[in-house]
Amino acid sequence: MGKVKKYRAKVEVRLKSGYLDPEGESAKKALIDLKYPVGRVSTAKVYEIEFAASGLRKAWMVVEEMCKKLLANPVKDDYSFEVEEIR
Amino acid sequence: MGKVKKYRAKVEVRLKSGYLDPEGESAKKALIDLKYPVGRVSTAKVYEIEFAASGLRKAWMVVEEMCKKLLANPVKDDYSFEVEEIR
Numbered sequence: 155m156g157k158v159k160k161y162r163a164k165v166e167v168r169l170k171s172g173y174l175d176p177e178g179e180s181a182k183k184a185l186i187d188l189k190y191p192v193g194r195v196s197t198a199k200v201y202e203i204e205f206a207a208s209g210l211r212k213a214w215m216v217v218e219e220m221c222k223k224l225l226a227n228p229v230k231d232d233y234s235f236e237v238e239e240i241r
Numbered sequence: 242m243g244k245v246k247k248y249r250a251k252v253e254v255r256l257k258s259g260y261l262d263p264e265g266e267s268a269k270k271a272l273i274d275l276k277y278p279v280g281r282v283s284t285a286k287v288y289e290i291e292f293a294a295s296g297l298r299k300a301w302m303v304v305e306e307m308c309k310k311l312l313a314n315p316v317k318d319d320y321s322f323e324v325e326e327i328r
Contacts, residue, residue, distance in 0.1 A: 195289065196288075196289045223275060
């Protein structure tokens with residue numbers, strides 16, 4: 155068992171294509187009302203998570219699991235993430 | 242007046258430090274309930290915006306303006322963005 159290190163994950167969760175994005179649509183409408191020549195607008199949610207793990211490979215596995223269990227809904231969301239060691 | 246080109250901006254809006262992030266706190270609590278050794282969790286909102294502008298410098302100015310007028314609340318939000326030409 156290696157020494158525990160600290161990591162920071164940046165997880166981005168977005169709706170799969172084909173799903174309506176009401177927040178994006180609402181921002182698009184507001185931007186058009188402000189006279190901006192705007193086309194498609196979509197939104198995503200970012201989670202920045204500091205956590206402990208025994209190594210980078212393990213840290214990646216943990217974040218993948220967090221996404222599947224909690225952060226993303228597998229039916230409607232796609233996700234991507236990056237992980238870096240901190241301190 | 243140059244030819245109009247298409248751009249895509251990715252804008253990230255996050256709470257300024259010192260502001261409570263209830264969504265981050267809620268995700269943190271849920272991750273700890275799932276036995277993950279999690280520390281700080283914060284959230285941000287991403288907007289991906291396709292729009293037209295006469296050049297990259299102008300495109301940047303437009304996105305800066307969109308952030309100030311609509312996407313970010315200057316009292317409580319920080320924002321950052323990147324812009325790229327598309328097609």
